[in-house]
Amino acid sequence: MTIQAAVTPTTDPDALAKRNAWVLAGAQALGGANPAIVISIGGLVGLMLAPRESLATLPVSLLNLGLAAGIIPAAMVMRRFGRRNGYIFGGLHGVVGGSIAALAIVWGDFVMFCIGTLIAGFYGSYVQSYRFAATDAATSAFRARAISYVLAGGLAAGILGPQVVIxxxxxxxxxxxxxxxxxQALLALIAIVVISFLRTPPVPVTTPAPGDAPTASGRPLVTIMLQPRFIIAVTAGVVSYGLMAFLMTAAPLAMVECGLPLxxxxxxxxxxxxxMFAPSFFTGKLIDRYGKEMITAIGLVMIAVSAVIGLSGLTVAHFWTALILLGVGWNxxxxxxxxxxTDTYRPEERTKAQAANDFIVFGSVAVASFSSGQLLDAGGWEIVNWLSFPPLAVALVLVVAQARMRRHAPA
Structure with missing residues (x-):
């Protein structure tokens, strides 16, 4: 009798999800400082250590490469040992990567420094999945806000990283x-302590739909990836994040080339x-009110407006306004x-579906960051902005089409 009375119908179904979201936001603030530190000074260290000036940005490129290459192995580790243990293991990459990079600077070893930033990229592949981990215990109504809370931790990371460097x-x-x-290594160590408080629920196994193989891991990955909803979601993610990296990487170089101070x-x-991160405090609520497709479409339009402003002039106001709109559009x-x-997979399919999404998205980000500087050098700031419009148009059409289909779907 006493036990039954303790369980009331007013229990918050998202209590665990809210707790996990705050834990993950704290870990995001610490883990997100990892790439912020490498990106802000990796090129400068490369300039000091590289045998040739042309190799100075290689450490930063290897960070992005490590992030993309580490996504599938990270998913396998988490699938085998669970989210929390996987994130603790991922945090050790941050400790090792930062330590190797520090020793490389002391010893003046460029190759060793590159190895350190590559390992830091592997750490980033775990950190990037924090946003998905926040949805594991969440109801469908709370998922968008849970993701938003975690990414809000990126705001602290964006402040923390540069301050640590200073x-x-x-x-x-x-x-x-x-x-x-x-x-950087110390922050990763603290993040391990924070992430140890994560509590994820056991993964339920749903009854397979007619025609699906009754396996504990759900449907084959190809089946999940061929869903129109999955294709549209991944396309929107690739365009949002890829173009943000593409334009952000080129913008400071373009400003300096135009004669503006460093x-x-x-x-x-x-x-x-x-x-990029400040809107995260309310983006989830906007999604709850206006829908996922609407907010995604608005973000894509804002990135397009950012490119239009980039084409309109070369003053400080033009560059800064374009960068601010680009950040909010990305968010x-x-x-x-x-x-x-998160609408495209069953609970038991989440690890492989999320890994597939992130591998495609962050692989595209790595390509975008590699190509941005070369295209800027070849065609200038104008061509970089013009190249943004075709992928934005494709993604926007797909997202709007899905919104229309959802609106007219039978209840």
């Missing part, structure tokens, strides 16, 4: 920035990062696309 850059005498990577370019990126588009992906 306060630790000269911590090791005679080895500029070695202290910054030691701090400090102006750096401040523009700071405003961009703020715009709406990427959170919306992530929420759309």
């Amino acid at each position: 306060f630790t850059r000269d911590m090791v005498p005679g080895a500029t920035f070695a202290g910054s990577f030691m701090a 400090e102006t370019a750096a401040l523009g990126i700071s405003w961009h990062i703020l715009a 709406f588009g990427f959170i919306g696309a992530t929420a759309l992906v």
